[in-house]
Amino acid sequence: MNQQASDGIRRQAAEGYVTAMVGDQLFGLALTQVRDVFIPKGICRVPLAPPSVAGLLSLRGRVVTAIDLRRRLGLPLRGEGEPSVALGIERGAEIYGLIADRIGNVLRPSAESFEPTPINLTSRWSEVCAGLYRLDQGVMAVLDVESLLDAEKLREAA
Amino acid sequence: MTTVAVLELGTRLFGLLVDDVLRTEEIVVKPKASVLRQLSVFSGNTILGDGSVIMIIDPPALAHLAGVDDIRRDSGAVLAETQTRPEEKETVPLLLFRAGSRSRKAVPLALVARLEEIPASEFEACEEGYVLRYRDSLMPVLFMDGVEKRPGDDLQPVLVFSEDGRSVGLAIDEIVDVVEEKFSMEIHSRTPGVLGACLVGGEVVEVVDISHYVGEGLGQRILMKESDVARAQKVLLVDDSQFFRNMLAPLLSANGYDVTLAGSGHEALELKEEGWRFDVIVSDLEMPELDGIGFAERIKSDPHWAEIPLVALSSHTSPRLIARTRAAGFTHYVGKFDRQKLMDALEACCSRWEAAA
Incomplete structure (x- = not known):
């Protein structure tokens, strides 16, 4: 890891991560990236959109583009009535809602437990993973939002 | 059925x-x-x-x-x-709204950071006017002429403008629509806060001069005076900030200039290679990669563009910086929100250019 990246990780680790589960994987988003956490409701499907785009919904007067992380990661889809939660992130003037299964705690792991993305991760995960932390309760993947929302990769992730 | x-x-x-x-x-x-x-x-x-x-x-x-x-x-x-291809785009998205009167007003949508509807009770009066708690900070809210603060908790539409992390809200009466329109100013206005009028879908709309309000809201009051420059002099505006390009382009065209935009020094140099000619170049000084001074040096080394007068735009004013810009070949130095000084500088450049030709 170069110095700049490790400073970034140190800062993120100190500020903390909002964690959530998707499938059986714990993942985290830098606390400062997350705008709100909400239950996705009233999603308007968008015909012809990339499959990972669950649709649009309104959150306090703003339009949120909802991304289904299960689809984005090629995991089995959520059944009818199974709970879901969305993490709202702001990107430029747009808000995206990343739909996961269950929200977790805010974690402040020690920067020393950070590791770059290992090569044995499935390709879908490695595409959207900026590295991971080895914690007592398992591994937490750090999501790389830019890569996750890359329009071209979204279209490919059918 | x-x-x-x-x-x-x-x-x-x-x-x-x-x-x-x-x-x-x-x-x-x-x-x-x-x-x-x-x-x-x-x-x-x-x-x-x-x-x-x-x-x-x-x-x-x-x-x-x-x-x-x-x-x-x-x-x-x-x-x-x-x-x-944005550089070939001829139409600009315009936000249409009403404020104070029945006539529709317009502002380039790209200038608007957010459209909000805020309960009027959340506006708090202070000495300078109204402020609003907005995203963990206080944002000044200006009411456009003729716009009344709504009673109680009624929702008031607010256009939010942001630059450099600072925001200003402009309270209006009603958001009407967003349209894609060729932006050509039909009539130029002498009223402060109004750039002029243009036709949208066959109807006349008033184009609002956001810099008038935003500059004021950001504590940099802008002196507005009508300018009588009305020659189609070709101006190249180089600025990496979309906000300033959007703000200055209508202002320049409203004052009779034929404006070409470049988002960086490199983009402007490409125009040079393609053989474009301008009467005057207005360039931001603070730009990533190639800054205004480096850009000026590149221009001055090419005989085709070396004679074009250069106007520097900057949000900083230090005697040392001004001296450096002079040495690099800029003839004028203008603060970013000082529209009158910019107009004076352009007029001076263009008349000098004409006299020399």
Whole structure:
């Protein structure tokens, strides 16, 4: 890891991560990236959109583009009535809602437990993973939002 | 029974089979999220009164899917292909709204950071006017002339403008629409806060000079004086900030200049290589990669552009910086919000240029 990246990780680790589960994987988003956490409701499907785009919904007067992380990661889809939660992130003037299964705690792991993305991760995960932390309760993947929302990769992730 | 929505596009009529017609709504089409930009069938989305989100179908794109391409598009229609290359885009999205009077007002949508509707009770009066707790900080809110603060908790539409992390809210009466329009100022105004008037879909709208309000809101009061410059002098404006390009371009064209925009020094140098000629170049000093001073040095080393007068735009003023810009070949140095000084500088440059020619 170069110095700049490790400073970034140190800062993120100190500020903390909002964690959530998707499938059986714990993942985290830098606390400062997350705008709100909400239950996705009233999603308007968008015909012809990339499959990972669950649709649009309104959150306090703003339009949120909802991304289904299960689809984005090629995991089995959520059944009818199974709970879901969305993490709202702001990107430029747009808000995206990343739909996961269950929200977790805010974690402040020690920067020393950070590791770059290992090569044995499935390709879908490695595409959207900026590295991971080895914690007592398992591994937490750090999501790389830019890569996750890359329009071209979204279209490919059918 | 079957219900058909009859669509009129240019001179042709189309029928769209639908299950049911619910109602008509006055809406603002919000732009598509970047991950959905490929979907030309939709021009955007909107939030309805009940809070639900719907996609807005773009009828010309539907007609295109149906293989009908000879439609003379209405000026209000979104031209999907003009969106692909921004530098060739001729139309600009304009936000139409009402404030104070029945006549419609317009502002380039790109200047607006956010459209909000805020309960009027949240505006707090202070010595300078109104402020609003907005995203963990205080934002000044200015009421456009004639706009009344709504009573109680009634929602007041507010246009939010942001630059360098600072925001200013402009309270208005009603958001009307967003349209794609060729931006050509028909009449230039002498009223402070108004750039002029242009035609949108055959109706006259007043183009608001946001710099008048934003500059004021940011504590940099702008001296407005009408300018009588009215020659089609060619100005190249180089600025990496979309905000300033959007703010200055209408101002310059309102004052009779023929404006070309470049988002960086390199982009401007490409124009040089392509053989473009300008009467005057206005360049921002603080730009990534190639800054204004480096850009000026490159220009001065090429005989084709070496003689073009250069005006520096900067948000900083230090005697040392001014001396450096002079040494690099800039003839004038103007603060970014000082529109009168910019107009004076341009006029001085252009008349000098004419005298020399």
